[in-house]
Amino acid sequence: MxxxxxxxxxxxxxxxxxxxxxxxxxxxxxxxxxxxxxxxxxxxxxxxxxxxxxxxxxxxxxxxxxxxxxTKEQVFGAAVAAAAAPATDNLSLRPDVPPEQLGQWLTGVFFRVWENPVTRAPILAIARSAITNDTAAGIFRTFIAGQLVGRITERLDAPDARLRAELAAAQLVGVMMLRYILRVEPLASADAEELVARLVPAVQHHLTGPPPG
Amino acid sequence: MxxxxxxxxxxxxxxxxxxxxxxxxxxxxxxxxxxxxxxxxxxxxxxxxxxxxxxxxxxxxxxxxxxxxxTKEQVFGAAVAAAAAPATDNLSLRPDVPPEQLGQWLTGVFFRVWENPVTRAPILAIARSAITNDTAAGIFRTFIAGQLVGRITERLDAPDARLRAELAAAQLVGVMMLRYILRVEPLASADAEELVARLVPAVQHHLTGPPPG
The missing domain is CATH 1.10.10.60 (Homeodomain-like)
Structure with missing residues (x-):
């Protein structure tokens, strides 16, 4: 680079x-x-x-x-928001999803965005910037916290809603890393629908599963 | 950089x-x-x-x-292996963990390595290189596939063992991203033991849960 x-x-x-x-x-x-x-x-x-x-x-x-x-920071913030618009549009269009279906819905939105090369390319590039630059990381963090995690959090009626939403997001961010950035096989070539089926229980566990201890 | x-x-x-x-x-x-x-x-x-x-x-x-x-690639590979040695040493020291406890064990190893600043710093730096450079990504991928996922895979008696191990690894890689690189709150400041308790069911689901469909 x-x-x-x-x-x-x-x-x-x-x-x-x-x-x-x-x-x-x-x-x-x-x-x-x-x-x-x-x-x-x-x-x-x-x-x-x-x-x-x-x-x-x-x-x-x-x-x-x-x-x-x-400023450049503000341009970057706007570019992040624009790159993620398909995901956040999906998020904002479905206010009727009940908590017990949030895992299915969130995982589905994730794969719709990432399986489409047109929406994947800009987010991938911006995610890479966020990993190597502290300013970009701050902007990306604000976006994740405010847009993605924030919208999930407000649908969960729990005092630990935000932590739950972040652990669910972590599952999908890790798939992003191994499937799309590092391209680890067989994950990189696995059928997206099969992956959704495998991931939903884990994502849903974080959102509405029993609290620890 | x-x-x-x-x-x-x-x-x-x-x-x-x-x-x-x-x-x-x-x-x-x-x-x-x-x-x-x-x-x-x-x-x-x-x-x-x-x-x-x-x-x-x-x-x-x-x-x-x-x-x-x-070569430089080979030096990098050796540096990755050295940085991850605490994790892989732990992995190799426990051949007696039964499959139904692998989630607890893998999650515990992950947090022992990442909560210790001495072991965290070099892996973090090397993970960042792997995200922005294709050669480094290839070396990192080989390491993850061979050392981490490989050792989990060989303990699972299932035809989809490798994909299961990768999805479990994805959960932990995502936590690495949000907690240690992007430092998203409250995940970044949450108690490590609480996180282990929250993560183990998701990690274990991937390793030994029912197959999809």
Missing amino acids: TSGATPAPAGRRRGRPRRAEAAGGGPATRDRILAAARAEFAERGYDAASIRGIARVAEVDQALVHHYFG | TSGATPAPAGRRRGRPRRAEAAGGGPATRDRILAAARAEFAERGYDAASIRGIARVAEVDQALVHHYFG
Whole structure:
């Protein structure tokens, strides 16, 4: 990841419709900056990515990136949220899932996101940044705590709801590591439906199983 | 991780008792090289670490590093094995654990290694390298598959033993991620004994629970 740290020389920039963008802006421009940010963080990692590089890929002025998203940390936070949007959209669309089916539902959402290469690639890249950079880890932690664990926690009626949600998330994060990052066999090639069937009892145990001791 | 990529200039080297080492060698020298390798991989990551840097820290000639360990990949593999030695020593010391207690035993070994800062630090550093570098990931994968999962697998009398062992390992790897790397609360500060009690049923489910469907 270190080899991509040097910004491309100015001569390699493609033409940027700077005036039109600065004047226009709007949702399309914001989305293009966000897509560029995801690509930059994915390709270079958190440390080497820059507002300047994101602006170049999006073909807008750097000031517009700051205008829409603020600091590099804030751009990264927005990129994490955008990358995880399919998962969190799923989470927010199903307020009617009863606690005893949360394991099935959470495990299903996880595999729908991770089995689809389009949604997997950006999250994988951003997860890697979070593992090697403390700032990125903080942003990723805030996202996991607030979005994923938070939404599960509020559906559980238990004083230890948050710890339960985190242990359930840990089961799925570990599968992410061994199946998609380290690609340990036979887990990496196992049928996703079989894995859901094997994982649900463990995930559900954490969410609603008897307390320890 | 990019800032440490440049090797220190030769002028910064401390005196190296090159002749004594080349002549002497032996277990003490090998151990010192291994400790230097662990420190180098931990500090710089896999990409930036070099045989030259390891030799400098160990105060031996580069040729001696090659003599004992071979290539950079092989040094890394040896460093992974050394970092995980407390875990694998525990694994190899207990051939009498019955299958229905393997969950308790594996979870206990995991927390003994990870709750001790002396054993945690090198594994953490090496795990981070494995997440961001494909070569390091391959070495780490071989280690997990061969040492950890392999030893569990051979104690389970089931055709799907390896997949079971990997799903159990995934639960613990996920805890490693959320508790020690991302430090998500309350998991990061929870009492280790309480976590063992909460995790054992999930780990044991994977190892000896009913097959899916």
